[in-house]
Amino acid sequence: MTETTASALLRQATGALAGCSDTPRLDAEMLLQGACDIDRTAFARDPDQLVNNEKEIVFAGLLARRCSGEPIAYILGRKEFWSLELSLNEATLVPRPETEILVQAVLDAVPANAAIDIVDLGTGSGAIALALARERPLARITATDISARALEQAIQNAAHLGLSVRFCQDDWFAALTGKRFDIIVSNPPYVRENDPALECGPARFEPARALFAGTDGLSCLRQICAGAMEHLKPAGMLALEHGHDQQTMLATLLSAAGLESIVHFDDHAGLARVTTARKPASIRK
Ligand SMILES: C[S@@+](CC[C@H](N)C(=O)[O-])C[C@H]1O[C@@H](n2cnc3c(N)ncnc32)[C@H](O)[C@@H]1O
The missing domain is CATH 1.10.8.10 (Ubiquitin-associated (UBA) domain)
Structure with missing residues (x-):
């Protein structure tokens, strides 16, 4: 030949x-x-x-x-996020550039040497938790996911990068009873089930559990907002990524949960894709 x-x-x-x-x-x-x-x-x-x-x-x-x-990241089994080389498997979402806006929003709220408690809910490949661990080495970071396969990959990525994060399998806050954090961060599933826009795009290669959140795309955001007050320290911050058309509904969910100081962050197209809110400092329980 x-x-x-x-x-x-x-x-x-x-x-x-x-x-x-x-x-x-x-x-x-x-x-x-x-x-x-x-x-x-x-x-x-x-x-x-x-x-x-x-x-x-x-x-x-x-x-x-x-x-x-098929996305190149799945074919090669890796993707760069926040200058970190992350390996991916079939259970992990391909980390997106807009998620770096979420990481930046958290970093802006955390002084460089702060020894604070952070949890990343639905960590997937570990993208958010590992970027935060790289930038805030004194922070005590926990990262959870419902998928054991995704966690396996996140643990492997942390080991490969030499970054310290505590991982645990969890259904949002179920295994975090009694635990409080200075920051809860999450890029949860927020796509409407049967969204026709996804039928022919690259997302059809991604795990459904990482994308879909009920018929209105809000079921996971709803659960996280509802559990946030119980798991935030006073003045603690919740930072969430969400869909470009979910900002108003999310603000309603955050207010209803008792959170305040709601701030939206736009992506490069000028669409709000990240929102932060705080637990009132006066609420100590
Ligand atoms: C949109 S992906 C985000 C992955 C990663 N944080 C990122 O930004 O690239 C959502 C993640 O939430 C996880 N997830 C879905 N339902 C969950 C639940 N009930 N509890 C915890 N994690 C969940 C999925 O397995 C998936 O890894």
């Missing part, structure tokens, strides 16, 4: 991906690295290096998956 060159593979893949990806060349480069261990630097040094048949077959398999719409 004749061997092909890296440049030929890259050219063919970029062409094949032109109709199904906004970033065909970048995707092709990432697949070349994933399948053939040829990164940009190695490619630039020798674009016509030969790729053996075994690697070419692996490359073709990854390319077919990408052409079917």
Whole structure:
């Protein structure tokens, strides 16, 4: 069998991906690295290096998956978030750029050397908890998820990054009885069940349990808001990511739960995607 060159593979893949990806060349480069261990630097040094048949077959398999719409992060099993390289499995959501707005909102509220208690509910790959652990090394961070498989991945990511987070399997606050935190942070599922927008997008490859939250998309946000007062210290903060059209309903849920000082944070498109609120300092129980 004749061997092909890296440049030929890259050219063919970029062409094949032109109709199904906004970033065909970048995707092709990432697949070349994933399948053939040829990164940009190695490619630039020798674009016509030969790729053996075994690697070419692996490359073709990854390319077919990408052409079917599967996110590159699942194909390669990794995604960068907050400059942390996170591994993913079939139970973890691909961390999104807007979740970095949530991390920033928490960091803005926590002084650099604060030894405070933080819990990340629904941690998935560990993205939020691990970003906070990297930025606030003195904070005592707990991270929970209902999915044992997601937690396995988060634990592995923490070990790989050398970051200290306490993980526990939990259904929102069920295993946190009697525990109080300075900050509760969560990017919970908030998509309406049967949302037609998701039927053909990349989200169809993601775990349903990480996305869907009842017919109005609010069932998880509702449970978290309802449990927040009992698990926040006085003046503690709840920080939530949510859908672009859920800001008003969420503010109502937060107020109804007794939280105050509600602040919304916009994404780069000017849509409110993160909201914080505080437990009144006067409420000590
Ligand atoms: C939108 S994903 C967010 C994952 C991660 N925090 C991130 O931002 O990339 C929601 C996560 O909540 C978890 N989850 C769903 N229902 C839950 C529940 N009842 N209790 C705890 N976690 C839950 C899912 O398994 C999933 O990992």
